[in-house]
Amino acid sequence: MFVTPAFAQDAAAAPGGAAVFAQFLPIILIFVIFYFLLIRPQQKKMKEHRAMVDALRRGDQVVTSGGIVAKVSKVQDDGMVEVEIAEGVRVKVLKHTITTVLNKTEPAAN
Numbered sequence: 001m002f003v004t005p006a007f008a009q010d011a012a013a014a015p016g017g018a019a020v021f022a023q024f025l026p027i028i029l030i031f032v033i034f035y036f037l038l039i040r041p042q043q044k045k046m047k048e049h050r051a052m053v054d055a056l057r058r059g060d061q062v063v064t065s066g067g068i069v070a071k072v073s074k075v076q077d078d079g080m081v082e083v084e085i086a087e088g089v090r091v092k093v094l095k096h097t098i099t100t101v102l103n104k105t106e107p108a109a110n
Helices: 005-013 017-054
Strands: 060-066 070-074 080-085 090-092 097-102
Touching: 017 097, 060 080, 070 090
Parallel strands: none
Antiparallel strands: 060 070, 060 097, 070 080, 080 090
16 A cells, blocks of 8 residues: 555665666776786796796706705705705705796706
8 A cells, every 4th residue: 555665765776787786896896906916916926936946957056935045956856856055965945945046057968
């Protein structure tokens, strides 16, 4: 008989599909900004680091995450690298802890 105000308001808001999209637009824009400013550059940096670690060879001079400058003496397949930190002092470090390659050795001529 009498239409309550709640039903009247609901019927008026139903065709406004664009209004719902407008409410989610700021959230979508924030996600896009985060992707291009934070996520994408971090993925690129990780990809470059992985390529650098995969390209390690014997004789490369590297810096570990602990700040130790060392020379690669053996690259192992299990994610380890044997480095020489002083004359006759060799230690094993994980490949992913190498942060920088200072000097690359030339590949051996065939």
